[in-house]
Structure formats: C-alpha cells, structure tokens
Amino acid sequence: MSDDSLSRVFAALADPTRRDMVARLAVGDATVGQLAAPYDVSMQAVSKHIKVLEEAGLVSRSRDAQRRPCHLEAEVFDLMTKWIERYQQRAQERYRRLDAVLAEMNDGAAHTSNDNNNNHNPGLDPTITGAAS
Amino acid sequence: MSDDSLSRVFAALADPTRRDMVARLAVGDATVGQLAAPYDVSMQAVSKHIKVLEEAGLVSRSRDAQRRPCHLEAEVFDLMTKWIERYQQRAQERYRRLDAVLAEMNDGAAHTSNDNNNNHNPGLDPTITGAAS
DNA sequence: GTTGTACTCAACCAATCAGTTGAGAAGGAG
DNA sequence: CTCCTTCTCAACTGATTGGTTGAGTACAAC
Known part of the structure; x- marks a missing residue:
C-alpha cells in the first residue's frame, strides 16, 4: 500500500x-x-x-x-524524507550503540578475546530476523 | 556523475x-x-x-x-535528502510567490475578472524554458 | 585429503521499461 | 467547415531487471 x-x-x-x-x-x-x-x-x-x-x-x-x-x-517529498530519515536515524543510533559497546569492552572485559563468540557477526542485533516493516 | x-x-x-x-x-x-x-x-x-x-x-x-x-x-542518504529538500524548498517558495501575486491581484486590480488573461497558464513562470539544469 | 557451508558468477527466461512510429482525440484559428 | 496545434493511445522494439538453475570459489571442519 x-x-x-x-x-x-x-x-x-x-x-x-x-x-x-x-x-x-x-x-x-x-x-x-x-x-x-x-x-x-x-x-x-x-x-x-x-x-x-x-x-x-x-x-x-x-x-x-x-x-x-x-x-x-510537493507533499509526496515528505513521504520520502520521512522514510529516509527513519533509517538514517537508526543507522546513527546503531553507531552510537556500537561505540558504547566498544568502550565497555575496552573498559572492563578481556575474557572474550578469542572468537568463540558463536555469533560470528560482530554488532549483529538478534532482533534482525524479527519484524522490521 | x-x-x-x-x-x-x-x-x-x-x-x-x-x-x-x-x-x-x-x-x-x-x-x-x-x-x-x-x-x-x-x-x-x-x-x-x-x-x-x-x-x-x-x-x-x-x-x-x-x-x-x-x-x-548512512552518508548516501544525505545525498538524497539534499536533492529532495532543494526541490521541496523551491516548490514552497513558488507557492509563497503565487500567494503574493494573488494577494496583489485582489488588492489593486479587478480588470482581469474574466478569463481573457492571455497567459493561459496560471502561475507559469516564463523562465521555465530557460536554463534549469 | 574429503565434506559441508557461505557465497559469487554465468547463462538463461519472462516481465517491465524507455524509446520509437502511426493514428487519433480535443480544441483554437482561418 | 478545414487546417493546425497540443497531446494521448496503441503497437512495436531493444535494453534492463528480477528471478531462476548450475557450476565454481573460498574457507572451516572432519
């Protein structure tokens, strides 16, 4: 629709x-x-x-x-702008979260130094397979 | 490019x-x-x-x-946003200019009350056939 | 080594797209 | 009325697109 x-x-x-x-x-x-x-x-x-x-x-x-x-x-442009801004914002938020995670890793934890992290996608949010529309 | x-x-x-x-x-x-x-x-x-x-x-x-x-x-979104906003702004400016013209017509002139307006495109800017790229 | 996983490349196919030409419809001007 | 302008519709063509299958590459694990 x-x-x-x-x-x-x-x-x-x-x-x-x-x-x-x-x-x-x-x-x-x-x-x-x-x-x-x-x-x-x-x-x-x-x-x-x-x-x-x-x-x-x-x-x-x-x-x-x-x-x-x-x-x-001109109104239709708003539709596009809204769509774009939504994902632009999400991507930027993600960067901020990633930064926070990296800071935390540097700060307190060295026990995950090897790649036994069975999720081989660094920074991958498990909710990715969930609803996204 | x-x-x-x-x-x-x-x-x-x-x-x-x-x-x-x-x-x-x-x-x-x-x-x-x-x-x-x-x-x-x-x-x-x-x-x-x-x-x-x-x-x-x-x-x-x-x-x-x-x-x-x-x-x-995420940077590529900026490219799109900029393009969209440019024409969004131009269209809005045009509306404002049209409003001004209409206000002026209401203000001082009643001699164009019938449709003998030889420019049959209301709001058509003559510069449209000029350079626009 | 062989097997299995994650993915890409190449060739093909049906559908859509951007352009064409030719025929018209709609309406002002002589 | 006829002519001319402005524009749309219909049919066709070549190029692109979104999908397929089959083969092949890269890498881990056994």
Whole structure:
C-alpha cells in the first residue's frame, strides 16, 4: 500500500530525465510541450514520463484548452524524507550503540578475546530476523 | 556523475525487497544468508540485490571467513535528502510567490475578472524554458 | 585429503521499461 | 467547415531487471 507508492516514487525519480523535469516544475508549472523542448526525444516519450510522475503522485495535470499544464505536488517529498530519515536515524543510533559497546569492552572485559563468540557477526542485533516493516 | 549516482540510489530503493533489506541493515550488520532468510527467494537473488545496493553506495561488504557481512552506509542518504529538500524548498517558495501575486491581484486590480488573461497558464513562470539544469 | 557451508558468477527466461512510429482525440484559428 | 496545434493511445522494439538453475570459489571442519 504505502509500500507500493514509495516504490513508485523512488522508481519515478530513478530516471535523470524525470528528475530534471521535477527540477523544472519546481520553478513553475509547464505544459508537456514546454517540458519536452529541451530534450531531443519525442513528445510521446515525455508524455509517458509525465504519466509515471503522475502515477507516483509527484505531478498533477489540469486542462487548459489543448494544453495539459503540469504541476509539482510537493507533499509526496515528505513521504520520502520521512522514510529516509527513519533509517538514517537508526543507522546513527546503531553507531552510537556500537561505540558504547566498544568502550565497555575496552573498559572492563578481556575474557572474550578469542572468537568463540558463536555469533560470528560482530554488532549483529538478534532482533534482525524479527519484524522490521 | 553525481547525476548517475543519484539514479543508482533511487533505483536501488525503488524495490520493496531492497528497502526492506536496508531497514534490516539499519538495525545491524547481517550476512547474505541472514538477509535472505525471511524471503522465499534464492540466495543468488539476494546476492544480486545486495550488489545493487553496494553499487549505489548504500551498502558495503567485508569478509569474515566464508561470510560476507553487509553494512549500511548512512552518508548516501544525505545525498538524497539534499536533492529532495532543494526541490521541496523551491516548490514552497513558488507557492509563497503565487500567494503574493494573488494577494496583489485582489488588492489593486479587478480588470482581469474574466478569463481573457492571455497567459493561459496560471502561475507559469516564463523562465521555465530557460536554463534549469 | 574429503565434506559441508557461505557465497559469487554465468547463462538463461519472462516481465517491465524507455524509446520509437502511426493514428487519433480535443480544441483554437482561418 | 478545414487546417493546425497540443497531446494521448496503441503497437512495436531493444535494453534492463528480477528471478531462476548450475557450476565454481573460498574457507572451516572432519
């Protein structure tokens, strides 16, 4: 659900042409023809790109006679930012915890000096196989 | 260059399985087998996914006997966050400018009450066809 | 040495994707 | 009405992708 929409957003932005279009739309709304102008591809190809951006929720299209002005929807960026920040934070927390463990090891314990630690993954949290979604 | 690496990062995160792996790696390092366990795909498939994440700079692999523990590289997230925030800000600025224009129109002018506004793109910035890359 | 584990590489396959061309739909202008 | 512009839809093509299986590498353990 939210998973699928995140996939669409990331996939939409994985294409440099589409990222460039987002950059242009951030400056102001534009029609398909205006968006197509700087590239040497057909308008149909650009129309397809816009469709991808639209289905990802990044862009909305309205009507103005024959023209279809495209508008950037900024809210979707929040979705991405939240996802990224979550794992960014977790990774940073993990570093802090690892530092703490290393400090503790240096501090009080030398009895685990050999690798008889049957978990061969240093720093591996056993909850890793648990729920993570 | 930086463009290409951004494409790789977004493309890597466009797959829900790979995003799930990133979520697991944010909790702690894990081997290929451990990452493969919760999914009903072959280890080769998981190995490929990790390779994609690695080439995107999101993950690094070290050696531990036969095992190849995977580690999340958090710095790459900054690259994405910066890109997103740039256009998020631009879009928000644009809204603010549009608000200002609307306020000005309400304030001093009633002569454009019908739609003879020859610029049929409300809010369209003429600089859009100019340099934007 | 042989066996078993953890993993990668190479080749293949079906599905998706980014592009094309050709045909139209929608609507303003002569 | 006809012409022209703007754009979408449908069908096709070549490249990429996510998966498979089979073989091979690296290393520990017996």
